[in-house]
Amino acid sequence: MKFKTKALLTAGLMTAASLSASIAHAVDLTMYYPVAVGGPVTKVIDDMVQSFQKENPDIKVEAVYAGNYTDTMTKAMTAMKGGQPPQLSVLFSTDLFTLMDEKAIVPVDEIPGADKDWLNGFYPAFMENGRVDGKTWSIPFQRSTIVLYYNKEAFREAGLDPEKPPTTWAEMAEMSKKLVKKDASGNVTRWGVEIPSTGYGYWMLQALAIENGQKLMNEAGNQVSFNAPKTVEALQYWVDLSAKESVMPKGAVEWGTLRTDFLEGKTAMMWHTTGNLTAVKEGAKFDFGVAMLPAKERRGSPTGGGNFYVFKSASPEQQQAAVKFIRWMTAPERAADWSIKTGYVAVTPAAYETDVMKNYVKDFPQATVARDQLEHAVAELSVHDNGRIYKILNDAVQAAVTGTQTPQEALDSAQKQSERVLSRYK
Amino acid sequence: MVSAVMNAAEPNAVRRKAWLTTVNAWLLLLPAMVLLAAFTHYPILATLYHSFFSLSRGGEASFVGLENYAYMLEDDVFRQVLRNNIVFALATVPTSIALALLMAVWVDKKMAGRSFLRLAFFTPTVLPMIAVANIWLFFYTPDYGLLDQFLKSLGFSGHNWLGDPSTVMSCLAVMVVWKEAGFFMIFYLAALQTIPPELKEAADVEGASRWYFFRRVTLPLLMPTTLFISINALINSFKLVDQLVIMTKGGPNNASSLLLYYIYEVAFTFQDTAFAATLTVTLIAILAGVALTKFVYLDRRIHYQ
Numbered sequence: 250m251k252f253k254t255k256a257l258l259t260a261g262l263m264t265a266a267s268l269s270a271s272i273a274h275a276v277d278l279t280m281y282y283p284v285a286v287g288g289p290v291t292k293v294i295d296d297m298v299q300s301f302q303k304e305n306p307d308i309k310v311e312a313v314y315a316g317n318y319t320d321t322m323t324k325a326m327t328a329m330k331g332g333q334p335p336q337l338s339v340l341f342s343t344d345l346f347t348l349m350d351e352k353a354i355v356p357v358d359e360i361p362g363a364d365k366d367w368l369n370g371f372y373p374a375f376m377e378n379g380r381v382d383g384k385t386w387s388i389p390f391q392r393s394t395i396v397l398y399y400n401k402e403a404f405r406e407a408g409l410d411p412e413k414p415p416t417t418w419a420e421m422a423e424m425s426k427k428l429v430k431k432d433a434s435g436n437v438t439r440w441g442v443e444i445p446s447t448g449y450g451y452w453m454l455q456a457l458a459i460e461n462g463q464k465l466m467n468e469a470g471n472q473v474s475f476n477a478p479k480t481v482e483a484l485q486y487w488v489d490l491s492a493k494e495s496v497m498p499k500g501a502v503e504w505g506t507l508r509t510d511f512l513e514g515k516t517a518m519m520w521h522t523t524g525n526l527t528a529v530k531e532g533a534k535f536d537f538g539v540a541m542l543p544a545k546e547r548r549g550s551p552t553g554g555g556n557f558y559v560f561k562s563a564s565p566e567q568q569q570a571a572v573k574f575i576r577w578m579t580a581p582e583r584a585a586d587w588s589i590k591t592g593y594v595a596v597t598p599a600a601y602e603t604d605v606m607k608n609y610v611k612d613f614p615q616a617t618v619a620r621d622q623l624e625h626a627v628a629e630l631s632v633h634d635n636g637r638i639y640k641i642l643n644d645a646v647q648a649a650v651t652g653t654q655t656p657q658e659a660l661d662s663a664q665k666q667s668e669r670v671l672s673r674y675k
Numbered sequence: 676m677v678s679a680v681m682n683a684a685e686p687n688a689v690r691r692k693a694w695l696t697t698v699n700a701w702l703l704l705l706p707a708m709v710l711l712a713a714f715t716h717y718p719i720l721a722t723l724y725h726s727f728f729s730l731s732r733g734g735e736a737s738f739v740g741l742e743n744y745a746y747m748l749e750d751d752v753f754r755q756v757l758r759n760n761i762v763f764a765l766a767t768v769p770t771s772i773a774l775a776l777l778m779a780v781w782v783d784k785k786m787a788g789r790s791f792l793r794l795a796f797f798t799p800t801v802l803p804m805i806a807v808a809n810i811w812l813f814f815y816t817p818d819y820g821l822l823d824q825f826l827k828s829l830g831f832s833g834h835n836w837l838g839d840p841s842t843v844m845s846c847l848a849v850m851v852v853w854k855e856a857g858f859f860m861i862f863y864l865a866a867l868q869t870i871p872p873e874l875k876e877a878a879d880v881e882g883a884s885r886w887y888f889f890r891r892v893t894l895p896l897l898m899p900t901t902l903f904i905s906i907n908a909l910i911n912s913f914k915l916v917d918q919l920v921i922m923t924k925g926g927p928n929n930a931s932s933l934l935l936y937y938i939y940e941v942a943f944t945f946q947d948t949a950f951a952a953t954l955t956v957t958l959i960a961i962l963a964g965v966a967l968t969k970f971v972y973l974d975r976r977i978h979y980q
Contacts, residue, residue, distance in 0.1 A: 323943045351946070352733030436832040447838070447926060498817070501838035501927040506816070515818060637945040644752075647927035651840050654928075662751070 276570040278310045278563075281328075282339040283321035283555060285449075286591065287508050287528030293590045301577050308570045317448070318555065322347075322636065329353055329562070336563035337571040339390055342378035342556040343631035346470045349381065350633060350674075354558045355568065356384040362572040370597045371579075372620075377628035379556055387556035388575050389596040391587075393522040394550040394619045394626050395456050397543065398529060401536040403428055403439065403517035414518075414540035418460070418486055421518070421543045425496035428517035441496030442518040443511075444487060448504030450646035451630060451639050452553055453520060456542055457483035459549035459627050470632040471674040475642060476657070476664040484656035486545075488649050500651050508532070522553060523619035526592025530613070539615035541622045548625040554593065585609075594619045632667075633674040641666045719959060725952040736949065743953040753954065755929050756937045759844065763933060764912040766848040767855065772904055774856040776897075779863030780889075793864075800858040808921035811850045812837075815922075837923050840930035847918060847931055855911065859904045866900040867893070898977045906969050910962055934958055 284290045315321040375389035401411035407427040415421035425441025463479035491497040584600035645663035648654040728736040815836040823833035916935040925932030942951035
């Protein structure tokens with residue numbers, strides 16, 4: 250009986266499939282994508298997909314908003330295990346090892362239509378996270394670096410030069426002290442600086458570690474250095490900003506509400522992804538500046554954000570259609586448009602050569618900071634079992650900023666836990 | 676003679692009838708049994724089975740025996756979420772029951788505005804947990820939140836309620852008590868109305884005080900309801916997960932993570948289905964233990980009318 254039902258169902262589905270195929274000959278693609286920044290990003294994506302379909306009537310793309318990066322990865326993996334994977338997805342560039350371990354994706358450079366010229370057109374820093382064993386597994390899309398946003402009016406008010414944002418850790422701490430504002434009863438009404446510790450705490454810690462001259466992982470993605478002295482020092486600096494210098498609020502600083510804090514003038518500076526730039530620009534009622542992150546031993550930021558992946562289970566036609574779609578989405582004029590509408594770094598130098606981008610940058614030079622910072626940027630933390638390692642490091646960051654553990658204790662514990670997880674991949 | 680034949684036939688007929696009744700009973704049970712087997716018993720057994728295997732990433736899982744359980748016992752996060760869950764249950768179950776009883780006794784009285792009060796107490800219950808979480812998220816938000824605004828007007832400084840590991844659990848407990856108490860109140864209200872008024876009249880004649888009557892008559896008569904509610908509340912406290920997704924994601928540093936949320940995280944964020952199965956088996960064992968205690972032990976000690 251079971252078999253019969255199955256056979257009937259299959260027959261039904263096949264009839265339905267052949268019917269729809271005979272009508273349109275269209276290739277259907279489902280794409281999951283995340284949103285991690287402010288602004289009407291889903292609408293921007295929908296509009297892009299619409300105009301792609303207008304130019305390519307034989308390809309139908311269903312773009313599914315799937316939450317933040319973690320949620321999107323969760324949905325994609327769950328869908329895959331349930332036998333209904335999407336054909337392509339925008340996922341963390343750093344989910345690569347996990348996706349490879351799950352045998353979920355195909356190298357993009359092996360799909361017809363993805364030629365070398367195109368692949369070499371992207372910024373090398375953005376390609377770093379997508380290349381393993383000489384193959385290109387993913388294509389940069391919504392990529393970012395962390396930048397320092399600062400309120401120029403607050404700088405003026407505190408007697409600081411609004412054209413001179415802090416360039417070193419020491420300077421940032423000093424300036425922050427001057428920027429803190431208190432009301433009559435001694436309560437802080439404006440903080441000097443805020444670095445978000447929820448959501449992407451590991452990312453911020455990686456920035457601090459890079460600036461201190463410490464890389465967090467090896468290239469094979471199976472070794473981390475979370476409790477190296479320089480990483481501990483980096484986390485200590487972060488913790489001290491609230492515990493010792495009292496220029497950052499105590500406890501965890503929310504990734505999601507930080508932009509609002511900055512726009513409401515509750516903090517004079519914030520570390521955040523450049524992906525939020527357009528949302529800040531639209532929301533700010535004051536003059537604001539964007540700067541590269543301050544340096545300790547060197548300048549630096551990890552790259553961040555999402556890449557396109559093509560799933561293995563997609564049929565050859567779907568894979569080719571997916572490449573066509575990705576090429577369209579990352580073409581210079583679209584990349585420029587996308588960057589202008591969000592703040593993400595356009596993924597190719599060619600995008601910055603387009604007229605529309607040149608005009609935009611002329612009036613709004615803040616838009617080039619994240620790109621210029623690329624020369625100091627380092628590949629984002631990417632290891633096997635990435636979701637788990639991120640959680641471990643995020644927990645350590647939160648334990649430290651809330652004062653539950655010292656940076657040394659927290660990172661020792663994170664190192665121990667990570668080694669246990671990663672031992673499987675050695 | 677005739678009667679002897681009839682007597683001989685009778686046991687047969689009775690046996691036949693008994694047999695038919697049995698078949699009938701099983702047939703009536705069958706649909707429910709099939710559903711139970713498919714959606715409860717099979718998943719439990721499958722989960723148990725998977726908990727003995729390693730994590731498979733795109734390949735075959737291998738049998739590892741009790742390794743996952745050994746790992747679980749050493750897992751700091753597991754120990755913490757279990758501790759969190761126990762603390763959470765101890766904080767929410769007695770409080771919400773006491774509050775429910777108090778509210779039920781209050782709105783059971785004949786007074787003006789009774790329906791309005793009942794409605795007010797019951798409202799949190801009908802709200803979806805996600806909506807409740809969002810409302811309270813607004814209360815707790817540092818600086819902008821209602822709580823901080825209120826404290827500030829009194830001259831206190833604000834506090835990062837959900838970002839501080841020492842306050843986050845209490846904040847969640849308060850919210851859950853607020854949500855659950857109204858639901859339990861309904862059960863108490865129903866139970867209070869089944870208590871015959873003659874008892875009260877008799878007590879009045881005997882000159883018993885109101886407190887004495889409540890303690891010696893009402894409360895014992897409410898015990899079956901209390902038992903029912905407390906088991907439900909306990910199980911609920913292990914089932915609660917929605918508010919964590921909205922409010923804290925288990926943070927900071929797992930301070931507010933509960934067992935079920937941890938299972939979700941392990942299964943879907945880390946894609947470690949084997950370990951998630953292990954944790955699920957543990958959760959099922961805990962809940963089965965609670966249910967068994969009720970059926971085997973507590974039920975006998977409670978006086979039913």
